[in-house]
Amino acid sequence: MSVSEKTIDAEPGLVDRAPAAVRPYLRLMRVDRPIGVWLLFLPCLWGMMAARPEAMDAGRFWWLAVLFFIGSFVMRSAGCVWNDLVDRDLDRSVERTRNRPIASGVVSRKAGLALAVVLCLVGFLVLIQLGMAAILIGIASIALVAAYPFMKRITWWPQVWLGLTFNWGVLVGSAAVSGGVTLPAALLYAAGVFWTLGYDTIYALQDIEDDALAGIKSSARRLGGGVRWGVLVFYAIVIALASAALVFGGKGQWSPVLLPVAMHLTWQVASLDPEDARRNLMLFKSNIWPGAMMAAAMLPL
Template sequence: MTAAADKTLDAEPGLVDRSPSWLRPYLRLMRADRPIGVWLLFLPCSWGVIAARPDGMDAGRFWWLLLLFAVGSFVMRSAGCAYNDLVDRDLDRSVERTRNRPIASGAVSPKAATALIVGLSLVGLAVLLQLGLPAILIGIGSLALVAGYPFMKRITWWPQLWLGLTFNWGVLVGAAAVSGGVPLPAALLYAAGIFWTLGYDTIYALQDIEDDALAGIKSSARRLGGDVRKGVALFYTATILLAAGALVAGGRGEWIWLLAPAALHFAWQVASIDRDDPARNLRLFKSNIWPGVFIAVAMLPL
């Protein structure tokens, strides 16, 4: 895949292309032209806030927390991408789709990338400090997961599982921010999010399956091989069952039907997977905003 093709398939035109030329490599390092990752980090946070919110919670506080999580999702996802690219700069040079990333291509130096990571992380810390001590402590607990993620593709066939543990940590932080703890429905939603990530990131990994094999990079897509559609179907089924369990655990089992839109969307994704069509698989991956929103809406009765 050429760099131009990569930009057409993966990046969203807009702010980055209209920004000053000196700023563009840093915005691309932050994946500012690929906002899907911010949504996939933010939506689990919203699940936790919605599922654990106390009766009669002030609407102003509710929306303020969602705004904080939106800002935190943007800066921490940006920091995570920069950190991942810093660690993976040599591997990125060996994969066609990633060899033009800012650090791998030399557009951003490792020293400048490190400074950017520190700055973004400080903003994330400022956001975290607004959430109360239980949420702060749980948030700090994610650091080991974040630090370890770039190395997982070298040592396990299931780096997508590690990503699921990391990317859905916001469920726990969101729940703690509104309730001071993690009630059972939120814990079940965290587990649902892990399987959701296993599904969508397996689809995403199909783009690189040949280059990954040449570079020795492991992934769930490579491990599943010809059974990738069955695997994704299993992951998404577990997502729906665990989300349904959250409703039951919260005493709202009669609202399980609200999960039907998410279930139907997952079924469409599974039916649409094509191992030989990277553009289609990328569109399927990006479409995961919708089941994330559908699950958030389904948790409103809790």
């Protein structure tokens, strides 16, 4: 099923009050679709909570959380701009994305590139507040971000690459509070990769017909009729790895607190419908809840 990005993939009204000249840039940054900011920020919070030393001052911890939120906003925005610059020709071939600012010509390539540079500079200013270990790990993510838009051209599993990229904040968060990557944080990073693989497979169901026509690869296309079972396996691995993070963090007795996360992810699997783009978008957006519940589950660590 093909549906337009304007009617299904936006939060109408969030940028409508901005000056007309600014609106295309806000849409290019996906300000009208904030779910991506949360999906980038929540793994940062997982890493911080999993690695937080007992003696760490609460004020310092929450100040770092604020910095991570700001960083998540600007870097997610920069990533969207870069993605649209690289994918401008492909976007014109997909009904849902053909009206994006760069693909439609409303924003020029030069203007888009300038915006991406400014956003990255702001992100760098945030990054340098986090300590040397976090800075080095954060800089290492540049290669992942830069390569992601090309993955849909060369592999059936670009969602795996997105998972590696979008959950990098777990490692940066761990390093920011502890000076390194703890084992629980590493396990949560792996859990986040499979979480993203699951929810972005659901998201990719919106474009499956247009993607086939344009030659765009995705996990949704690769799994075909087995997409429900595939997402179920991905989400089961998420719970297993998160439970292991609790165990290796010395709090295995808290594993039952992951039950609400498991129940929500199971509901997503049971509710997805390859033919219902609106439902699949709703399920994708609902991932803010298991992400937040996962952060709460890490509090005992």
